[in-house]
Amino acid sequence: MRRVFLTLAVLAGFGFAGAVAVVGLGLYNVSAQVGHWPGVSWVLHTTFRNSVALRAPSMEDAPDLSDPDLIALGASHYATACTPCHAAPGEQRSATMQAMVPAPPHIDEAVAHWKPNEMHWIVENGIKMSGMPAWPAKERDDEVWSVVAYLAAVKVENAPTLPDVTGDTKSYCTACHERMGGRVPRLDILEPDYIAEKLREYRDGTRPSGIMAQAASLVPTGEMAALTTGFSGRATDRDVADVDPVLLGRGEELARRGTRDIPTCLACHGGDAANRRGPAIAGQPEAFLKVQMELWHDGIYDADPLMHAAARELTEEDIEALAAYFSRLQP
Ligand code: HEC
Ligand code: HEC
Ligand code: HEC
Known part of the structure; x- marks a missing residue:
């Protein structure tokens, strides 16, 4: 019995010494030209497949992936964040990207x-040791669904063409902010100081959004100031569907009078710019308002303690009602 242990110990010693030699002396060749040892690619890929299948979220958490606003938003994000590696549909990947190991498909x-x-899991988490990056804002897995909606449309060959992002910075912003509704807010009703502050927060991650962090990080520092004014509302009519008048009434009641636990929203979000304590929200798209209230409610974004306190007690139905009300209120 002792001899067995001794043999095992000696073998372990050799193994350890071998590992030290490979790591310490640089014997393992990390060149991307050489690729992986035979079998290693298979092991890595099979591990990858099974790891993703085990951890992928339930589709019950997914929004309607056929929503055109969601697909358009995902496409615009894809255009700057993903094409450098995966290319646009129908275009080639650059020769340099094809030389990566593993190459981005x-x-x-x-x-x-x-x-x-x-796909949601992959885009949210990225893939270790492969060059596939994680979503830039932790806890914003809600945003990842827009990219998934675009990828799902590509899969069934029903995707819109990607927007041209080679123009000036301002038209890059307006491609989302003036042409889309859904989760994208309008900027024309916001104060320049507020826009400047939000851009800084998105850039440094204080206000978490993978989509806006990507957009803000592409703005040359000298151009930031020029991006705070001169925006228009959405070019097309906002799609205001019929809404249950009871829900709308409940939204109005909450917004104007609040309850014992919920302060009146209009105390901070109503009136004109001079006496408002929060940004203008009347006329923002319904989906945007809903997402933002959920972020404040869950404390994912909590930079303003009073706003966080105002949202903390909101139920899911309150949020529905308030989003319905404020999106239909004239700015
Ligand atoms: C710096 C390059 C790079 C960027 C940028 C990048 N990816 Fe990837 N991606 C990769 C690589 C490399 C793989 C392959 C990983 C592997 O097979 O182990 C990959 C894999 C994937 C996969 C899984 C496909 C498969 O079968 O391997 C999907 C889906 C994907 N990426 C989507 C995206 C999306 C969406 C974006 C933009 C938000 C993006 N990627 C940005 C490099 C990149
Ligand atoms: C790919 C689409 C897209 C592009 C491009 C884009 N944005 Fe955004 N923007 C969004 C989305 C989505 C949000 C909401 C983010 C969130 O959940 O916090 C947003 C939020 C904002 C906000 C916060 C507004 C508010 O009501 O709090 C500002 C300010 C803003 N963007 C400015 C800009 C500027 C300036 C540019 C150009 C550099 C730009 N955006 C480019 C999609 C985009
Ligand atoms: C005490 C003042 C105050 C009250 C009351 C208040 N808010 Fe706010 N709200 C703010 C401030 C300030 C912000 C912006 C904070 C930031 O981004 O740093 C904000 C942000 C928001 C946003 C995000 C807007 C955007 O463009 O990003 C929404 C939506 C919102 N509030 C809805 C509500 C609703 C609905 C109520 C009522 C239940 C409410 N707020 C009550 C002060 C308030």
Whole structure:
């Protein structure tokens, strides 16, 4: 029995010494030209597939992936964040990206073998040691669904063409802020100081958003100031569907009078710019308002203690009602 232990100990010693030699003396060749040892690629890829399948979120958490606003938002984000590696549909990847190990698959191939919830996990988490990055804002897995909606549309060959992002910075901003509704707010009703402050917060991560962090990080520092004024509302009519008048009434009641636990929203969000304590929210898209109230409610964004306190006691139905009310209120 002792001899068995001794043999095992000696073998472990050799193994350890070998590992020290490989790591310490640089014997393992990390060159991307050499690729992986035979079998290693298979092991890595199989681990990757099974790891994703095990952890992918339930589709019950997913919004309607066929929503055109959601797909358009995902497409615009994809255009700057993902095309450098995965290319646009119908375009080639650059020769340099194809020389990566592992090479980022072309988008048509990247979407082929995954279900939407698996793509969500991959885009949110990234893939260690492969160059595939994680979503830039932790806790904003809600935003990832917009990219998944775009990828799912690519998969069934029903995706819109990607926006042209080679123009000036301002038209890059307006491509989202003046042409989309859904989760994208309008900027024309906001004060320049507020816009400047939010851009700084998105850039340094204080206000978490992977989409806006990406957009703000592309703005040359000298151009920031020029991006706080001169915006218009949405070019097309906002799609205001019929809404249950009871829900609308409840929203109005909460906004104007509040309850014992919920302060009146209009005390801070109503009136004109001079006496408002929060940003203008009347006329913002319904989906945007809903997302923002949920973030404040969950404390994912809590920079303002009073606003956080105002949202903390809201129920899901309150949020529905308030979003319905404020989105239909004239700015
Ligand atoms: C710096 C390059 C890079 C960027 C930027 C990048 N990816 Fe990737 N991506 C990769 C690489 C490399 C892989 C392959 C990983 C592997 O096979 O182990 C990958 C894999 C994927 C996969 C899984 C496909 C498969 O079967 O391997 C999807 C889906 C994906 N990326 C989507 C995206 C989206 C969406 C974005 C933008 C938000 C993005 N990627 C940004 C490099 C990148
Ligand atoms: C890919 C689409 C997209 C692009 C491009 C984009 N934005 Fe945004 N923007 C969004 C979304 C989505 C939000 C909401 C983010 C959140 O959840 O916090 C937002 C939020 C904002 C806000 C906060 C507004 C508020 O009511 O609090 C400001 C300010 C803003 N963006 C300015 C800009 C500027 C300036 C640019 C150009 C550099 C730009 N955005 C480019 C999609 C975009
Ligand atoms: C004490 C003042 C105050 C009260 C009361 C208040 N808010 Fe706010 N709210 C703010 C401030 C300040 C912000 C901006 C904070 C920041 O981004 O740093 C804000 C942000 C928001 C936003 C995000 C807007 C955007 O453009 O990003 C929404 C939506 C919102 N509030 C809705 C509500 C609702 C609905 C109520 C009532 C239940 C309410 N607020 C009550 C002060 C208030």
